[in-house]
Amino acid sequence: MTEIPKSHPRYASLMTRERIADGVRNGITSVQGLIAQGRGEAFDYILGERTMRSADRATLAASAALLLAERPAISVNGNVAALVPAEMVELASLLNAPLEVNLFHRSEDRVRKIADLLRSHGAGMVLGESPDCRIPGLEHSRALATRGGIYDADVVLIPLEDGDRCEALVRMGKTVIAVDLNPLSRTSMMASISIVDNITRAVPNLIGKIRSLSGSTREDLHAVLSDYSNRSTLRDAILEMREYLTARMNELDSADCSAVKQI
Numbered sequence: 001m002t003e004i005p006k007s008h009p010r011y012a013s014l015m016t017r018e019r020i021a022d023g024v025r026n027g028i029t030s031v032q033g034l035i036a037q038g039r040g041e042a043f044d045y046i047l048g049e050r051t052m053r054s055a056d057r058a059t060l061a062a063s064a065a066l067l068l069a070e071r072p073a074i075s076v077n078g079n080v081a082a083l084v085p086a087e088m089v090e091l092a093s094l095l096n097a098p099l100e101v102n103l104f105h106r107s108e109d110r111v112r113k114i115a116d117l118l119r120s121h122g123a124g125m126v127l128g129e130s131p132d133c134r135i136p137g138l139e140h141s142r143a144l145a146t147r148g149g150i151y152d153a154d155v156v157l158i159p160l161e162d163g164d165r166c167e168a169l170v171r172m173g174k175t176v177i178a179v180d181l182n183p184l185s186r187t188s189m190m191a192s193i194s195i196v197d198n199i200t201r202a203v204p205n206l207i208g209k210i211r212s213l214s215g216s217t218r219e220d221l222h223a224v225l226s227d228y229s230n231r232s233t234l235r236d237a238i239l240e241m242r243e244y245l246t247a248r249m250n251e252l253d254s255a256d257c258s259a260v261k262q263i
């Protein structure tokens, strides 16, 4: 791993990038995962690298849906495993839900390495190494599923997913929760609840909210969900991004912006 000094103004972002690069070196993350990370970083930059109000609302709704679920399941791919393995294990244990390794660029070696990584963080049930069924309507490897996991789940968490499987899972009648920094992606548009946030912030936020809602009645949880509209939350995400960009633009006009002056 490249040594990044803590004093570097982009320390957190660079460390996240290093974790993905390490994931590739260790056979956890696909090479394509680097490109996905770059795309995510670009969106994170233009939304201000913080949890937007809309994302916080989506995370609350997702927490309620996961607590109400009869059979929740959590999907893990190579980027998620590199960035938040311990947090995914903690989330699964809070919900008593299986973690299922599901890869777009599937190789049996990578599935096993990710499953081993999750187990090394204390995961109870890790599925995906022996898929026994397929998600209908998909022709690629992401169709592979496991009974007792994503296939039978009523609520599925799918961080950094492709739109195809998201749509297929929704077609199966599941409540699908996406985590995707791009509010315009097919995944964000198709999901039942779209958390437009970095997975590194979204999962700890989800864990915190699940803990604080865990004493709520089912009626209260249903009330949280019935107040929620994914369409208007995505709209708000785009508005918040626009507000953020407008504020940055105004700074250029008013502040003493030495970097710009140099050019």
Ligand code: PTJ
Binding pocket: 029, 030, 032, 033, 034, 035, 036, 037, 038, 039, 040, 041, 043, 077, 078, 079, 083, 102, 103, 104, 105, 106, 160, 161, 162, 179, 180, 181, 182, 185, 197, 198, 199, 200
């Ligand atoms: O491990 P595999 O083989 O299953 O492959 C995983 C990736 C992520 C490479 C694969 O699913 C893929 O190619 O995904 P996409 O189609 O590039 O979509 C990934 C989405 O996640 C994009 O919309 C990115 O903006 C978003 N994204 C990237 N990094 C993050 C993110 N969203 C939240 N947090 C991130 N850190």
